Each structure stands twice: as structure tokens, then as C-alpha cells.
Amino acid sequence: MRPIRLGMVGGGSGAFIGAIHRIAARMDGHFQLVAGALSSDPDRARTSAGELGIRSYDDFNAMAQAEAAREDGIEAVSIVTPNHMHADPAVAFLRAGIHVICDKPLTATPQQAARIADAAADSRARFFLTHNYSALPMVREARALVAEGALGDIRIVQAEYLQGWLADETQGKQAEWRTDPARAGAGALGDIGTHAWQLASFVTGQVPSHISADLSSMVPGRPVDDDARVALRYTSGAKGGLWASQVAVGQENGVSLRIFGTKAALEWRLQDSERLLLTPKDGPAQILTRAQDRSASFRTPPGHPEGYLECFANLYSDVAAIIRGDDTHAGRVPGLADGLSGMGFIAAAKQSADRDGAWIPVTP
Amino acid sequence: MRPIRLGMVGGGSGAFIGAIHRIAARMDGHFQLVAGALSSDPDRARTSAGELGIRSYDDFNAMAQAEAAREDGIEAVSIVTPNHMHADPAVAFLRAGIHVICDKPLTATPQQAARIADAAADSRARFFLTHNYSALPMVREARALVAEGALGDIRIVQAEYLQGWLADETQGKQAEWRTDPARAGAGALGDIGTHAWQLASFVTGQVPSHISADLSSMVPGRPVDDDARVALRYTSGAKGGLWASQVAVGQENGVSLRIFGTKAALEWRLQDSERLLLTPKDGPAQILTRAQDRSASFRTPPGHPEGYLECFANLYSDVAAIIRGDDTHAGRVPGLADGLSGMGFIAAAKQSADRDGAWIPVTP
Amino acid sequence: MRPIRLGMVGGGSGAFIGAIHRIAARMDGHFQLVAGALSSDPDRARTSAGELGIRSYDDFNAMAQAEAAREDGIEAVSIVTPNHMHADPAVAFLRAGIHVICDKPLTATPQQAARIADAAADSRARFFLTHNYSALPMVREARALVAEGALGDIRIVQAEYLQGWLADETQGKQAEWRTDPARAGAGALGDIGTHAWQLASFVTGQVPSHISADLSSMVPGRPVDDDARVALRYTSGAKGGLWASQVAVGQENGVSLRIFGTKAALEWRLQDSERLLLTPKDGPAQILTRAQDRSASFRTPPGHPEGYLECFANLYSDVAAIIRGDDTHAGRVPGLADGLSGMGFIAAAKQSADRDGAWIPVTP
């Protein structure tokens, strides 16, 4: 099958997430990167594009128009810029009819998010958001188990995303923009809290109706939150907790999800991402592996560990299928709704924290 | 050395915690059980005492007076009744000059707690509270590490105590009184939440100044909380979370404590109670075992697992030493202050929950 | 119920395993230690007995006769001396009609073992051997699962017992006699290899028919083996491996057992002794806990860790039941047959090692 022609905005040499997206895009052979506006610095953009052997643009607006006009122009674009730079290119490419694969969180501000939503509504192109953890096989299996009622009614949802890399004063390029309110929009809340939020929503099929948050800047002088504790209430009566921290010393990427229902419980940890613990109320815990997974979201037999790059690639492969007209798995690929939900989460959490933990409804 | 003569109130045949206390008391040979008012049902009291070969009393008041009057009367008494029946015998024995070893939580009501406090203040006898988890070797080592500054300034404290045994409607004697507000005082909050509270306080050496709580009765119609989520704030600026649940299906006794400081983090889980994870900010995580423990709170070489009964026995052995005049380790044996702190925790949590999660100061 | 009167040979102050036996004997209240020949050094024997408040003997022969003659004499005796000192007291007490609870391995030499076997055959008293690991609840459950065919036909048996404490030149009292051929009989092979051998035999219900061994003294100049690798062949066609080492740096007591059958596999590790992994051929692995155990070999609810002392106490409690006339669980208490099997294992392993790994039949 002919690879889909892909463009990229951001991801110049030295970037972290751009490189991840490029590997993910090519892993299963469904995409070929052919063009990019890889940096806001024209020199760096051109050098980076040269290294990759792709068409280079100084400016994503020009790129959107030029590519849309080409016979062999890109069919999709990956946006891997800092949060505040998601909306402008997303809108430009959506308007040009080019599918958008955007890194998370959706944007730095609700206003930016609304602009993407408007553009998406008016476009025949699709919008995808790379909340990659929800594409891990055992996470997808967790969702299937919940959906088929294996847990009974859900009572408790507990999600965590813990990192320790920002335990000290901010240093380095990656840290810098992530702790800048203007560029990031929020700290731990946006960068990793939205991952936990989406993960919990994805698996449970429910979104909390109200939240109460306590946000901290544990490192003195840091202008964004680096520790976010959020209590969750669901319309169903379920309760939960979400904890995102970037000052949790020793934690590399401590993502976990625990769900307790009336019939059974599920536990999953990124540190042991290929196993899913399912504990029926009256029986022994079961360790599910890809041998039990039904999502077929992998390339190798069970026991051959797949991980971070592969779950990103799962998203890209699903996106490729959708672009090619197969919507079978569209429901499992995060998109605009997830992005807007994440923005609603950030906004409600900030509002609650400002009001000393008052319970705030989450919209949309 | 002559064993200390011990009495017991509660713990008749079929009781759970009474049997535990008896094993703990005799494990290291420091106590000999000689008398008891083992049940409020006189027949059962006598039969139970007969099985144990000890003096039987129908009534703890009579027992306190009679034993105090005997040359060979008991020197200490274990109180292992339901929560609402702690205060009366505790007061009676303290007034009789007999040391009290009381099961947790302190009492069912603040009023009862105050009566114990008054009696203790007026007595030359000591009062001990069996928050047993804090007597595990690796928990004691955790406390030593915090105390010597290995973690730097503490930023985050996360304590959990999860059980699943009350996930359905209440059945059985043990469940019955624990879900009866009059006898228990509180549900998960009191029965296991106070354990988590004491554990966190014991290890960190700090008690939260304010808390915000969300209490649930997940099982319809249950008159007490069976899931308690509590957010913690410390005077130092540290934040934390405490989660106690008795509807966490599949959890047997999921006790855990995670502490993150500016220099290092600690993680301990009851499920793996003989190991303590210490992760310095810049180095690899270390798995400490009893080979590294400095509390000498064990009987066997590292690698020979000790557990629940042994940590109870650690408390009894420390109590024996104190009774015999050696106060060296008095600081590590929970007592009245821990009990009152636990009662303050329960009261503040209930008040916060009644006020939709408002932050409430914890006293005393 | 009246406690059984117990004596002890060996176990003077400072001894390791004697103290363990004393705790185990009193844990469930079925025994009362009343007499002892606690040391071959008369002064130490008397002092130790005085500390314990029991009758003291300078000599176990005198003790056997005197206790047998007393109305209130001991009914059972624990022998907790070094290996070469098991046979003489065992024979003396068996002849005196007093039940013997002997620490493992059976003896230091086959000749000594034969003397015990003869005495046991002529005595109405019972002989028990404290291979304690086989008394852990999940090990007993493992045996029940194998017995009921849950694993199908057994193909592979893999047992390990790894320690690191003798990685350097021998130091200290405990190490000294264990590395002295005259007192210990064998090194790792006898001290811990026999544990692994008994554990595998206990759970599988099979004893290897032939073994091939490679014995090493990794520490230069050590006169006994400190690393023993043994290949196993069973009459059934099953194969296996047993590895015992005392130079496995970092291992505290790395006991493990893995069994693979045609239908399912079992895995158990002392480090996580309260869990048993059962993996059916086509299903997910199951984590069995005491909630699934059917041996009732515990005192506390699942999730409250029990361990080394408790499994020893399980043996003592079963022995008490047998002495009192209840043979229900006799089959699960190790005895003479286990001891002789262990001696056969040691002898065959030495012979194989002397013949460069030739396959040697195991007798008896």
C-alpha cells in the first residue's frame, strides 16, 4: 500500500517529541515524511529538513497552502510544537483540508482550543490528538473489559502520572517551555495531568462531572503548577483521584490506573505496561498479557516487550487506516473531544484551586 | 526474666484481634496472660477463659479492682473490644494503676477519647495504642531515614490503606460492628484510615495541619463511610493524600506509604513489607531490607519473612521494656498522642465532608 | 487445652535456630517449654535454662531418663544442635518414648541417620523434621494443586535456595560449624540443598530417581561445598534442576520452586511467600493468596503477612495435634522419610560430583 504523505510542524533537530512522532509514523510503513516547517527559526528549519531529506518551509501557513496545492502534497501533518503553537498550524492545515495529528495537550488556552474546534467543524479533514498511552494494547484491553461489564459498576477511579525530573529549578530547553505559563498554559496539570485524565476517561468510558483540585508549585518561584492533586466525582456516583506531579523524585514516568468496580478491579502501570491485573471480587487476581488482548495493537508475540514508540505507532497506524477510509477503529483514536475534555479539566482544576478546592463542574 | 502478668478485656473465642494480641504478647516471652474479662456475655467469658486457663471475670470493673488488689495481679491489660468499648475499661484500669495496651482507633467518639486522656493524665500507669504497622522494621527504618534528613525537605506524603472485604452488603460479626456508627464511630476512616494517618505521621514526624475529605458509602444503605479520600496540607508546605477504602475489590490489606522529599523518595508497601525503596534524586533506587534496618525489630535474619504478628509482637516487646523501666524505645511505641491525633483526623474529615470538602484544621 | 510439655536440646543463649523453635512452639499455645539440655557447656546450659525458667540438664541422656521418669516429664523434645549432634539425642529420646522434633538436615552422616531410623522403628514415639518451608500456606496449596492434577503431568521441576552470607571466608559461630565437614556433613548441599530437595518432593509428590551434581567450594580453602548444582531425573520422565548456593552475593534467602506440567505451571518464591502463581496453559496467570489456600495454615486474614516463624509454628501446631491423637494432617509434617531422602540426596550428589557428574541413583 502506498504510504500516506506526511508533513510536520515543529520537531527540528534536538526536539524530543518530533523525533518520537517520526519514528512512530514510519514504524509500520504507513507514512512517508515529505515536508516540514520544522522550526520557527528558518535556518534551523532548513537544516533539519535537509537532514531528513524533505521539503522545507519557513512558515506553516505557506506550507499548508503550498502542500494543498501540490498534486503530491501532504495528506496529513503532525504538529509537534509547544502547546501555545498548536492552534495556529492546526487551523491552517484543517482549513487546507489536510488531516492533523496534534501532540497533546490540545492548546495552551481555551481560546486556542475553541479556534481548533471551529476549524475542525468546518473542515472535511480529521483531527487526531496523540494521547499515546491509550494506544497500548493492555490499556485497550482494559477499556474492552470495562465496556463489556467485567468490572460491574465502577465505584473508584485512581489515575497517576508521576515524574521527578522537575524537582529542582528549571533547566534545559524541554523544561523551560513546559514551565512557562504563556507557552505551556499549565504545568504538570497540562503536560501529564491531561494524559492521566484521558487515560482514565478512555478506559472507563466516563468523564468526571465535578472536580476539586489542589495545585502546588513545589519548587519556589516556579510560575506553573508542578504537583496537581485532583479529586473526581462522576455522575454515576463513582469517585476518584488524579495525581500528577513533576517533583516526585525518582519517578521516571510513573503512569498508573486503578479501577474498582462492584464485580472486579483493574490495575495497570506503565512500568509494567505489558501486563494488566484483573481481580474478580471472589477469585484470584489474573495477570493478563497480550496473549489475552483483543485489540491486536502490536507487532510481536506476547513476551517480546513493546512500549512507548509502539503505542505511538499504533495511533499512527489507526490514523492511516482512517485516512484510507477504514473507520473501524476510529473510536479508539483520541481526537478533538479528548482535547476539549482535557482543556475543560485544566480550566476546572485551576478554578477549583483558586477557590480553595471548591467542587467545579467540568465542561464541555 | 519473669514474664509480665497480662490481662485482657474482650477477645473471647472467635474474636479476631484478641487472638492476634495473645500471640503477639507471648511471642517473645515477655508476657503471660493470667486473667481476662473476655466477653460481655458471662458464659462466653468463662468458657473462653477456661480454654486459655486464666482467671475469668464477668466484668472489667470488677477485674480492675480485684487484680489491682492481688499480690500477683496483672500488671498490664490488653483492650481488644470494639471501639465504643475502649474507653470504659481503659479508664478503669488506668485508675487502678494498671498499664493499658489498647487496640486502635482510640475510641468511637471524641468524648470517650477525652475520658481516656483525663484518666491517663491522672494515672501513673502507661497507655499504649497498637498501631502495629509502625512497628515493622522497614517502617521504623523509614522513620529513621526521614529523621536523619535522607529525604531532605518533605514535599509529598501519600498514604493508602485499601481493602475489598466490605464491597458487598455487610455480613458477619467482624463486619457488623465495624459498620455500626454507634460501635465503630466511623467506617473506613476509623478502622483503617487511622492506621494510614498514624503511619504517615510516624514516618514523617509531621502531622497535617488541615485536611479536606470526601467520604462515601459506596454500598447502598451503609450507615458509615466505606471509602475515604482525604487531601492533606502540612504547615511546612508539604501536601499529601490519604485514601482508605473497604470497597477496593481484590485488595486484601493494601497499605502503602510514599514520601517524596527534595533529596530522595521512600516507598513502602505492606504487600512487600520487608523491603523499603529509597530513591535518591540522582542515583538509582535502592532496595533496603532488614540487612540495612537499624531498629533491630526482628527475630530472624533478613530474608526470612516476618510480618503482621511479629510487628504486633514488636510493640508488646517494647511495651515490656518500658514497663520494666527501660524507656529507650518509648518514642517508637504509639500511645495516647497517636490516639488523639487519630480522633482529630476522624473529626476533621467528617466535618470537611459535611462541608463539601472545605479545608478543616486538625486538632489536637 | 493443656499445653504439651516440651524439652529442648541445644539452643543455649545466642543460638539462632533454638530461639526460632521456642517462638514457634509457643506461638499457638500448644507447647510449654519446661526442660532443656541447652548446651554442651554445663555453665552455659544452666545459665540459659535459668533465663528461660526451665529445668536444666548438663547432659541429654540424663535428661531423657529423668524426664521419662517424671510424672510431669516432657512429652516431646526439640533438637536444635548442629547436624552431627542430632543422632545421639534423637536416639536417646526416642528410646525414652519421648517424641522428637529435630532440626534439619537429619544428621551429618548416613551412619547417624541409620541409627535414628533404627531407634524410630523401635519406638512408639514419633519423629518430626522441621523442613519449615513446606509448612507455608501457599506451599501447602501448591502441593494440593499438584495432587489434584491441576498441572497435568509434571515435566519440569526447578528448585533453588540461594544465600550470599558465606561469600567470603568463614566468620562467626553460625558459619563455622556449617563449614566444618565433621559437624555439618556437607555444606550448601546439606544446610539448604536439603530444604530445596524436600520442598520439591513435598509439592510434587515425587522424588528424583537419579541425580547428577557439580559441587564447588567457591571460597578458596573451604572444606565443604558452598555451591551445589544438581540435575534431576524422575522415573516419570520429568527433569529438573536444584541449585543451592551460599556464595550468591546479595541473596538473603532466595528460595524458589517452579513446576511445569502439561496443563499448567506453578511458581513460588519465599521473597513473596504469600503468593503462588498458577498459570494454566491457555489462560492468564493467576495470583493465588491465602484467600485461595485450603490448608488453613495461618492465623490472620489474607494480606496480613505471615512468614518464617509462622511456618515453623504451623509445624509445631500440626505436631501438637498428632501428639494429641489427631493424625488428620500427619501427611504434611516432614519426618523420618524426608530426612532419609535428604541424606540420600546428599550422598548421591557427593558421589556424582566425585565421578564428574555421573548420574547416580538416589536411595533410599
Place this chain on the structure above:
Amino acid sequence: MRPIRLGMVGGGSGAFIGAIHRIAARMDGHFQLVAGALSSDPDRARTSAGELGIRSYDDFNAMAQAEAAREDGIEAVSIVTPNHMHADPAVAFLRAGIHVICDKPLTATPQQAARIADAAADSRARFFLTHNYSALPMVREARALVAEGALGDIRIVQAEYLQGWLADETQGKQAEWRTDPARAGAGALGDIGTHAWQLASFVTGQVPSHISADLSSMVPGRPVDDDARVALRYTSGAKGGLWASQVAVGQENGVSLRIFGTKAALEWRLQDSERLLLTPKDGPAQILTRAQDRSASFRTPPGHPEGYLECFANLYSDVAAIIRGDDTHAGRVPGLADGLSGMGFIAAAKQSADRDGAWIPVTP
């Protein structure tokens, strides 16, 4: 940088390892697959090549000549056929001056291996063997630790590779050729035993001088071994064990390596491939992660799990660097010596098993 032009022999549609190699080759962008003789069935070869959009050959000899003659011919070829079909194409491409990346084990017979060795000796092209586990970051770090003396003198080496997928009678294409002596050469011994052998050799820097083996065909009628237990002796005096099984029910890919030295021990398991346990003799165990790794063999920050595909890609990236003239990391890429060592291992193990476990020297 321009991608290296790559060819492939074997790996037609439906193949397992061919697909893995293709992903690995493209993951880091260093290779572009342009030609293939993907199947011995010409139709399937052509169809498969068509799906991949590459030049198709019916025959690898023709491919070697044609590609060598093209200006834009392949520079390297991946050989991903069954074992007995490694030698012929390897010789053909080596003679054509095209670098060979060959799947393991080297060949099905020693004669085939010798032919590759001869061809490699006469060629300016390089020969690489994809023992992929040795390219995992924590395995490379393990090797570095041993090399720098962190373990002291090595005493014990224990390697395992356990699978359960062949526990029943052979079914399916992958199983079929792997249990056919003519095509596979050996069973568990060759397919996974050589992985364990190479892994142990890679990390320790030592190869056993003598081995003693017990080979079984646990499934009745199976013409190759499905369980191989091998005892190891090193010239240094170190001992070890290697166990490979394909009937270990429930094991997906249970690869593990444990090394005990005079100063410290190392433990690594594929199931938890991103962590390496280092236990100094007197200190606590340390959990090393990629944060401590010095091989830089990864693409994502520590805590973002990488796995099987990535370690394959590590090899491809190192191969690319070598082909481009950078030999810096040549020492860590398995090649002919590893392949010949594996063949020596297989031959010696078979010979030992035929002689009832006699110790056989391993050559070369």
C-alpha cells in the same frame, strides 16, 4: 544522511522475523529496503515485494549478482530464512561484497557454518548476527559493569530462556520448521538456547570451556529437543547453568541472566527489561535504569518503555554506523564469532547429551 540500501532474503508476507527486521531497519531511518528475494515460492516472493514496493527476485543468487552490478544496488542484506537457508544466501552476498545481517542461530549445521566463515574471511563485506537481546540498553550496561570490575571475579552465571508455546504437539508454520531437524538443526537448544549462550557470553566476556547437557523431547514424538539443561564450566573456575525450554507452560519469553561475583551480583529479566538489579556484597540492591545506562542505546527518556523492536533497531543502527565507517561500537554488535560460538555450544551439548552428560569441551 542518505539511508543505506537494504535487501532481504526471506520474510515474505506472513513471516514473523522478517517483519521484525523491516521495522528495525527503518526505525531509526538508517536503512531503506529496496530489493528482496522474499520467498522460495516465486509467486509469493513477487506478491510480497509488490506490497512493499521493492524490486523482487525469484532467487537470491540472481539477486546478489544483479544488485552487486547496479549502481544503486543494495549495500546490505538481511537474511531472515529458516536456519538451514542461512548459509547459501550469506555466502552469495558475502562473495558479492554485500554486507550480511543474518538472523540467529548461524546455521543448521556446522558444515554450513564453516562455509559462511570461509566466505566471510574472503570478503571485504561484514557479517552481523542479530542476537538482539544483547542490544538492550540494560544488557549493554550489565556488560559495562562486568568489564569495569563492578562484580569482582565472576563465580556463577545463570542464564535462562523459557517459552511455553511448544508445550503441545507442533502446530503452525513457525513451529513446524523449528521442530524439523533438517531445517532447524536443533530445537530449543538452537532457537533460544543460543540466545541465552550469547547473552551470557556477551555480558560476562567469557565463554564456558566445558559443558554438560541433558536434552529432552518432552512432547512425545518430537524429533528435536524442546528442553535443554546445560551445566557450564569456565576456565576461570566459574560455574554456571543454562536452561532453555519451549515446554515451560505459561512462559512467554522468560529470558533472564543472573551473575554472581566476589563483589556484587547482577540480575536482569526480559520481562522487566528496562531495569537491572545490581547488588553489592554489603550494600542494598540498586535498581539501575536507562538513567544509569551508558550505552545510549535508546530513543526516549528513561521510564518510556522500549523493548524488542528497539533492541533490534539498536543493532541495525550500529550496523549502519559500521557500514558508514564508524567502528566505535563494532565490539557490541554480534557477528561471526558469536555465531560460531553458538554452533560450538549446540554441537557440544548434543555430544554431551549423547554421552549421558559427560563434560565436553566447547570449540571454537
